[in-house]
Amino acid sequence: MTTPEAETAPAPAPRARRRRGRRGDRLPWPLVVPAALGAVLVLLPLAGLVWRTPWGSLPRLLGEAGVREALWLSLRTATVATALSMLLGVPLAWLLARVEFPGRGLARALVTLPMVLPPVVGGVALLLAAGRRGVAGRHLYEAFGISLPFTTTAVVLAQTFVAMPFLVVAVEGALLGADRRYEDAAATLGASGWYTFRRVTLPSIAPSIGAGAVLCWARALGEFGATITFAGSLPGTTRTMPLAVYSAMETDPEAAIALSLVLLATSVVVLAALRGRWLPAARDGAGRGT
């Protein structure tokens, strides 16, 4: 009765999934069928993309000036946005995890808002804030003559707005899970808060920062809605890969497929890197302290 073979139908989903292979006949079909359909729903379009890729003309398509421009712009802006997210996001995560202040719960929720907010809305918000007539943008323009919208800087800002929360959430989780007694130990040894953060806290959460940065970079690379709203789609300046895919669909579907394939390949590489290295480390991070 209690042998593993005997417990079939009532087994909850995670347990059912854990019995890998060679037991298909014992798996409950109300779970297996939707699971298979779900997998097909995700994988079929991707298979279609790979299937329809014009492999023969791929080198020519990827060698086109417009494509190379978009690719280079995307790599640059996503990397700068990730660097900016780390520079601002790690201290922000530290503040949210370590410092008690009134309204902290609300601040936590608001910081993660861009994760669930439709990116287009984010773009509109950025335009209203940093546009030439925006709340902050007006002063920026009047004082320095700087206008952000429709510049590469705007692309970076849009990407940072949308992608930074991924990093903040990962780092904040690691900080909340880290054993704070290591920081106590550092304090009794005479270390200042800043020294402790650099020499004790930061190394202990490094795997999570790495994982968060990769997620952040991938999200920035794929950013579309906020970018097109706030930065437009100017070739060479603001037309990143996703925007190039979108505009190519109307004129040159083959180029759109080629560009999509590049983004897909990048995503797969990112996912593989995360699975193999950072995600397990980040999961252990909670108990690892330093």
Place this chain on the structure above:
Amino acid sequence: MSETTPGLRARVVADRGLFVLDVELAVAPGEVVAVLGPNGAGKSTLLAALAGLLPLRAGHVTLDGDVLDDPVADRFVEPRHRRVGLVFQDYLLFRHLSVRDNIAFGPRARRAASRRAAHAAADAWLDRLGLPGFGPRRPATLSGGQAQRVALARALATDPRLLLLDEPLAALDATTRADLRADLRATLPATGAAVVVVTHDPTDAATLADRLVILEHGCVTAEGTATDLAKDPPTPYVAKLLGADPSPTT
């Protein structure tokens, strides 16, 4: 009783959930006092308060005449400015640093020594504690006894005026325990610091300490040498604790 009395003078009052910890403690420089008590008596809370990791609710902590904590006078010295060393029960060595960098951490953090000087001092501590050549090792490769020695060296390298040890022998096997106990007996008084050792083991307490302080439910119920306490145990806990063999075994 002048304000410049050397060593530790403290009255620690702190909330501890079910009861209030209220302990008076005086330890002279070079003296080793063992705080003995059952689990949950407030021993670790006492150490945290002395180290400054837990602010007092009332009372005071004075070390070599300096007031480190006094809620009435609104005075609180941060842990990093106290020169109070704390050796944690589970060592808490920094895993990403080598043994040498762990020991050099305090002097480096306080800019008290150059990197080279701090490393040389760390190696000297390792020699002194019977771990020559262990400098480049990672904490993860150490046995419990070795890790405890490194943790002790890390605390001593900051030249503390007060050294606190939380159950320094509890996690060790019998042989290691006896070795380290003997080494601690030799090392601790020589540091010149006031030393407080928290333990629940009467043999450890009797061996390491000049004086025993018995803590039960947040209060001191007895105080004195192991021999005196065994002769005339003031509470049933003390009688049970020291009844079997009160004399030092080494």
